[in-house]
Amino acid sequence: MEVNVYSIPTCAWCEKLKTWMKKKKISFIEHDLTESDSARDEMIEKSHQMATPVTIVKFFEEKEEDGEIIKTLVKENVVVGFEEKKLEAALKEE
Numbered sequence: 001m002e003v004n005v006y007s008i009p010t011c012a013w014c015e016k017l018k019t020w021m022k023k024k025k026i027s028f029i030e031h032d033l034t035e036s037d038s039a040r041d042e043m044i045e046k047s048h049q050m051a052t053p054v055t056i057v058k059f060f061e062e063k064e065e066d067g068e069i070i071k072t073l074v075k076e077n078v079v080v081g082f083e084e085k086k087l088e089a090a091l092k093e094e
Contacts, residue, residue, distance in 0.1 A: 001093065003028040006043040006054040014053040017082040026091065028055075047078050055079045057090045 005021070005028045007014030021028050031039035033052065047054045056078050060071040077090035 001091075002058040002060070003091070004031060004056045004058070005029070006031045006033055006039060006047075006056070007052050008033050011052045013082045017053045017055065017087075020082070020084065020087075046076065047080050049080050051080060053080075053082060055087060055090065059093050 003021070003026060005014070005018060007018070007030065009032065018028075018030065031043070033040045033043065043052075043054045043056075044050060046056055056076055058073055059075045059077075061074045062069050062071050064070070075093070079086045079090050
């Protein structure tokens with residue numbers, strides 16, 4: 001599983017989300033949209049939103065081929081905003 005958080009520095013809800021994730025010991029990759037146009041474009045493409053925060057949880061299937069681990073994306077869950085119940089559901093692989 002890979003958790004990506006798309007945020008901007010002036011967003012209070014972004015800070016609440018990151019604090020909540022740290023408290024729950026959920027590791028995540030932070031994408032500061034003020035520093036990365038490609039991250040902004042990816043967030044808009046996947047969430048169809050310009051609002052922050054956006055959390056994208058990616059689930060992978062791993063298999064070994066010729067001594068190398070190959071990761072294949074199986075599922076993505078997208079959560080717009082900071083909604084604990086939606087985030088907890090998105091973090092579960094079902």
